[in-house]
Amino acid sequence: xxxxxxxxxxxxxxxxxxxxxxxxxxxxxxxxxxxxxxxxxxxxxxxxxxxxxxxxxxxxxxxxxxxxxxxxxxxxxxxxxxxxxxxxxxxxxxxxxxxxxxxxxxxxxxxxxxxxxxxxxxxxxxxxxxxxxxxxxxxxxxxxxxxxxxxxxxxxxxxxxxxxxxxxxxxxxxxxxxxxxxxxxxxxxxxxxxxxxxxxxxxxxxxxxxxxxxxxxxxxxxx
Amino acid sequence: xxxxxxxxxxxxxxxxxxxxxxxxxxxxxxxxxxxxxxxxxxxxxxxxxxxxxxxxxxxxxxxxxxxxxxxxxxxxxxxxxxxxxxxxxxxxxxxxxxxxxxxxxxxxxxxxxxxxxxxxxxxxxxxxxxxxxxxxxxxxxxxxxxxxxxxxxxxxxxxxxxxxxxxxxxxxxxxxxxxxxxxxxxxxxxxxxxxxxxxxxxxxxxxxxxxxxxxxxxxxxxxxxxxxxxxxxxxxxxxxxxxxxxxxxxxxxxxx
Numbered sequence: 001x002x003x004x005x006x007x008x009x010x011x012x013x014x015x016x017x018x019x020x021x022x023x024x025x026x027x028x029x030x031x032x033x034x035x036x037x038x039x040x041x042x043x044x045x046x047x048x049x050x051x052x053x054x055x056x057x058x059x060x061x062x063x064x065x066x067x068x069x070x071x072x073x074x075x076x077x078x079x080x081x082x083x084x085x086x087x088x089x090x091x092x093x094x095x096x097x098x099x100x101x102x103x104x105x106x107x108x109x110x111x112x113x114x115x116x117x118x119x120x121x122x123x124x125x126x127x128x129x130x131x132x133x134x135x136x137x138x139x140x141x142x143x144x145x146x147x148x149x150x151x152x153x154x155x156x157x158x159x160x161x162x163x164x165x166x167x168x169x170x171x172x173x174x175x176x177x178x179x180x181x182x183x184x185x186x187x188x189x190x191x192x193x194x195x196x197x198x199x200x201x202x203x204x205x206x207x208x209x210x211x212x213x214x215x216x217x218x219x220x221x222x223x
Numbered sequence: 224x225x226x227x228x229x230x231x232x233x234x235x236x237x238x239x240x241x242x243x244x245x246x247x248x249x250x251x252x253x254x255x256x257x258x259x260x261x262x263x264x265x266x267x268x269x270x271x272x273x274x275x276x277x278x279x280x281x282x283x284x285x286x287x288x289x290x291x292x293x294x295x296x297x298x299x300x301x302x303x304x305x306x307x308x309x310x311x312x313x314x315x316x317x318x319x320x321x322x323x324x325x326x327x328x329x330x331x332x333x334x335x336x337x338x339x340x341x342x343x344x345x346x347x348x349x350x351x352x353x354x355x356x357x358x359x360x361x362x363x364x365x366x367x368x369x370x371x372x373x374x375x376x377x378x379x380x381x382x383x384x385x386x387x388x389x390x391x392x393x394x395x396x397x398x399x400x401x402x403x404x405x406x407x408x409x410x411x412x413x414x415x416x417x418x419x420x421x422x423x424x425x426x427x428x429x430x431x432x433x434x435x436x437x438x439x440x441x442x443x444x445x446x447x448x449x450x451x452x453x454x455x456x457x458x459x460x461x462x463x464x465x466x467x468x469x470x471x472x473x474x475x476x477x478x479x
Contacts, residue, residue: 128315131275131386132376133304134332142331146319222360223318 007193014181015194019201021095021176025102025167026205030160032103033110038152040066040107041114042140052126052139066108074169077101098167098175106163113155117148150221157213161206178202225251225274225384225416230283232269232440243269245441246283251433253383254414256407258427258448260461261437267420270437271386274418275307276300288383305333308377312389314369316361322372323348323357329379340379347375351405367398374405385409387419391426403429424461436461438475 008015040062046052047059069077078101085097121144129143145152168179178198186195232244244266251257259267272278273285276292285292292303316325326347330340348354351371361369370390377385387406391399407430409415421427427434427448436444436458444458453459456475463472 122313122315124311124313124315125317127272127277128309128311129332130277131304131307131309132329132332133301135298135301138332142328143317147317149319220319222320223362 004193004196007191008197011185011194011197014185015178015197015201018176018178018181018198019205021180022164022167022178022202022205025095025099025170025175025177026160026164028096028099029102029106029163029167030156033106033156033159036103037107037110038114038145040111041118042145044111044115045118045144046140052144053136066111069104069108070112072105074101074105074166077104078170093174095170095175095177098170098177102163102167102170105166106159110155110159113159114148114152117151117155118144120151121147150217150223153213153217153220157210157217160209160213164202164205164209224253224286224288225249225418226284226286227270227273228284228286230270230273230285231281232266232273232278233281242440244273247442249435249442251416251418253416254410255433256410256417256419256431258431258434259418259420259437260422260424260427260434261457262422265437266440267437268388269440271388271418271420274384274386275304275309277309301332305329305380306382306384308380308382308385310370310373310377310385310387310390312392314361314366314373314393316369316372316376318361321358321360322353322364322368322375325361325372326376326379329376333380343379344375347379348372350378350409351375365398366394367401370394370398370402371405374402374409378409382415384416384418387417389420389422392421392423399426400429406430424465427461428465 043062044059044066047055047062049056049059078098081101081104082092082097085100086092088100089096091097125143125147126139129139134143165179167175167177168183170177170180178201182195182198185191186198227247227249229246229248230244231242231246234241234243247270259270261267269278273280274287276285280293283293287303287307290303292300295303317328320328323344326344327340330343335343345354345357348357351374353368353371353375356364356368361372364372385406391402394402403426406417406419410417417430419426419430431448434446434448435442436446436453436455438455438457443455444453446453446458451462453462460473460475
């Protein structure tokens with residue numbers, strides 16, 4: 001017990017910085033998921049054969065890109081993205097560089113989840129929108145995305161909690177963050193106390209994300 | 224006035240082509256209630272959905288109030304659809320919107336300003352007898368009430384034509400009748416042309432002036448409901464079963 005407390009005093013600033021780094025990485029990652037992953041998911045859904053606006057070739061290309069990106073082991077993705085990270089954020093190490101790689105991992109993942117969420121909107125709803133004479137943008141925004149929103153929030157929550165844990169791997173490029181701290185101090189240097197604190201903080205982050213996500217989804221879901 | 228000339232629909236399923244609808248001629252007069260009768264898979268829903276081009280025809284011409292819909296693209300087609308109301312078996316309400324906002328959807332699409340569409344939507348909700356449920360979400364409404372909201376949505380743009388795809392099939396008989404009464408009232412009071420798809424001869428008997436019977440993508444019977452003289456086995460079967468099922472009722476599939 002005293003040991004745990006002493007560790008907190010000694011490594012308090014490190015833990016704080018690691019927490020901020022994790023939040024930065026996961027924050028950037030989830031913004032990428034939302035801003036790029038969502039439209040990609042919409043594209044995958046609407047362009048599919050029998051979809052709203054079938055575009056077979058575009059769908060094929062988008063599908064391949066997503067699958068290729070999803071096939072990479074994350075650690076490999078981190079390494080091959082080093083030049084790209086350097087180009088985009090000016091560095092190939094640290095939380096910013098890791099955020100680039102994490103974004104590459106999250107975008108195809110989240111896009112597939114969004115695609116599935118849209119698939120779960122009853123087909124009849126789309127018929128209705130078309131029968132009313134709705135335009136493409138109205139059908140996508142006011143009908144498809146609006147109807148799937150509670151499910152998409154659910155996917156977003158699952159993705160966010162997953163990537164809080166995933167960000168630990170980014171320690172391989174010196175990303176910092178809680179997972180990295182846990183591995184470097186806790187695992188390699190046998191500082192069990194600090195590992196415990198890292199895990200506790202990550203648990204709190206995951207828990208808060210889950211509660212917030214469930215709360216929002218439940219408020220939006222009128223079914 | 225709805226005029227279909229040699230309209231057909233062919234689907235490609237797994238490399239095989241299936242005729243969902245053989246070339247068909249059909250004229251539906253203004254202010255008429257017209258029934259499309261048949262079993263599931265007969266092509267009656269396909270025929271209905273061709274009228275507002277939810278299905279793309281493989282050939283033929285579709286004229287609604289004199290306007291040719293085949294070949295109409297983008298905005299022009301959307302505009303034409305705004306003048307053709309439609310209701311469905313599964314109601315197809317937006318679950319995240321209140322009843323009133325569901326009705327407003329049809330007007331939003333038409334680009335009407337907020338205040339005006341609110342008033343119009345209220346009017347339509349009153350016309351279907353649901354003024355007190357404007358703020359309810361679909362999940363809080365019964366099946367009959369949901370279909371009323373869907374009817375209100377179809378009415379909101381004041382269309383001359385209402386397409387009904389198995390509109391009462393998911394409802395219990397008592398609720399179904401109340402919906403049919405509402406449709407009849409709309410037809411009588413507003414002179415609205417109604418095209419209704421059904422497999423239930425009771426619906427046709429109650430509501431329709433004319434019917435066609437469809438079987439395997441073909442019209443096999445055209446029936447004047449004022450003086451019904453079905454010629455086909457299937458047509459006869461439908462009118463036979465109107466009296467109730469007996470041991471002597473002949474199933475048309477068994478005969479052919």
